[in-house]
Amino acid sequence: MSLILDNMPLFLRGLLATLQIGVVTLIASTIIGFILGTLAVTRSRLLRLVVRGYVELLRAVPLIVNIFFIFFGAPLFGLQLTPYAAAVIGLSLWGGANGAEIVRGGLLGVPRHQAQSARALGMTEPEIFIQILLPQAMRAIIPAFAGLLTLLVQSTTLGALVGVPEFLQISRLVVERTTVMQGIDPAFQVYAFVLVIYFLLCSTLSFASRWLESVLAARGGSRKTGTAKSLLPETVS
Structure with a gap:
């Protein structure tokens, strides 16, 4: 434990970079996902094809290859990215x-008749999206998004491969320095300390997502039922 406390400033610096x-x-x-996910269900075939191409390309390439490509490929286009920016x-x-695929x-x-009924009542497309589709x-x-965000937090460790001094990279340096200077292998x-920290970070995200999910379910459950009941009788005879 003394080793952890002695190197706490280094750990905190790495943890700050990770955060x-x-x-x-x-x-x-989140911003990219919601924008592209919304465009993926528009009536424009061109927009849907563009979004589909982007999604399929990025999902088909391993994440580490993507980071390497950006870090080493950016200078070819005159962009000098820092390791942090590339990551x-x-x-x-x-x-x-x-x-985008999740959104x-x-x-x-969401059942298609929800939007059809809303259009029959004269609601605009933005109103349908904000009031009918998105809440449901x-x-x-x-x-699903909570799982993705947790995975992204875990994937910040890949930044070490392009030189980002994040938490895992700092921890590795502490291990190497202690082994060389003190002749012991800590x-x-x-890494047990690293495991605990990442567990706390990801557990906090999971807890927050479950709380938000329960709040939306409590507030939106009756709203969904009410919306369906108020729309359908007026459009179905």
């Missing part, structure tokens, strides 16, 4: 592609 990558990646992936962009693009599936899971789709989107102790 920075994680927060930026989570926000960017964030690679993770965000990959997370956005997977998030698309959630929106398509969120109950399917949140659990790998088990250090």
